Amino acid sequence: MNTVDYLQHHDIKPSVQRLAIMDYLQSHCTHPTVDEIFTALSPQMPTLSRTTVYNTLKLFVQMDVARMLTIDENNIHYDGCTTPHSHFHCKRCGKILDISHLPCPISDLSPEGLVIDEVHLYYKGVCPACRESGKSDIEQE
Ligand SMILES: [Zn+2]
Numbered sequence: 001m002n003t004v005d006y007l008q009h010h011d012i013k014p015s016v017q018r019l020a021i022m023d024y025l026q027s028h029c030t031h032p033t034v035d036e037i038f039t040a041l042s043p044q045m046p047t048l049s050r051t052t053v054y055n056t057l058k059l060f061v062q063m064d065v066a067r068m069l070t071i072d073e074n075n076i077h078y079d080g081c082t083t084p085h086s087h088f089h090c091k092r093c094g095k096i097l098d099i100s101h102l103p104c105p106i107s108d109l110s111p112e113g114l115v116i117d118e119v120h121l122y123y124k125g126v127c128p129a130c131r132e133s134g135k136s137d138i139e140q141e
């Protein structure tokens with residue numbers, strides 16, 4: 001499904017800016033912030049504002065085409081992948097990585113009758129790149 005159809009399928013009017021933001025989200029699985037998306041797109045789209053990026057992402061989350069990640073207490077990150085998966089936050093470089101092999105339990109209906117459609121599971125630690133580069137300053141490993 002192309003991006004226009006994808007947005008229309010979710011009742012989102014595919015404006016040029018929305019398409020650009022969705023394309024960026026889907027081609028950058030780095031869980032970008034509003035600022036990162038704005039900085040990346042604004043050279044090609046001089047009329048784009050931070051507020052538009054923010055409002056568009058908010059709409060995407062409401063319409064279920066993006067997820068908001070609050071794993072990092074300093075920044076809100078966005079994910080264009082809505083399939084349930086877990087996240088890992090590196091405490092050194094701040095990168096957010098997808099984890100597909102660790103459990104991310106999901107069931108539609110809990111015994112209490114709660115209907116669950118999102119699960120956010122966050123792991124924190126040190127990513128391989130940081131572990132490589134900072135071996136000597138890790139005290140216990
Ligand atoms: Zn790292």
Ligand SMILES: [Zn+2]
Pocket residue numbers: 031079081085086087097098
């Ligand atoms: Zn993700």
